[in-house]
Amino acid sequence: MPVQDFIGTYTGQTRLGYPGMIAESQMIKDVASKAVTTAAVAFGLAVGRGATDGTVRLGGTGFEGITVADKTRAADQYVVGEMAGVLRKGTIWVTASTNVAPSDPVTFTAATGVIGAGLATTIAGAKFETTATAGNLVRVYLG
Helix, strand or coil: CCEECCCCEECCCCCCCCCCCECCCCCCCEEEEEEECCCCEECCCEEEECCCCCEEECCCEEEEEEECCCCCCHHHEECCCCEEEEEEEEEEEEEECCCECCCCEEEECCCCCCEECCCCEEEEEEEECCCECCCCEEEEEEC
């Protein structure tokens, strides 16, 4: 049942999560600040290293991490030149680009940063913690 107060109406249930939201407050996590180059990067996408030290981008070299949500940013993305939070170890919510299950290897497409099962590049030490269909939220652990 929705809750109503003098400001507005709110749903009775909060969302499970959103792309780029850190899923747990475990003690062991590694988030780095990296400058975004080339093009804007939405929250919850895999990024690779940029051409210079301390930078990341879609289609970069290797796997640097997954962009962490920062709700102070406009349009749920980091624009070129902004410092992005990049999770390198820990648990994060992402939007599955394919159907996934905990037994599937975590993979991504470098050019777009989308994460799913059966894509071009495997993320070493990562695992899906939940099952999801394409387009829905899934928890990913980076180890």
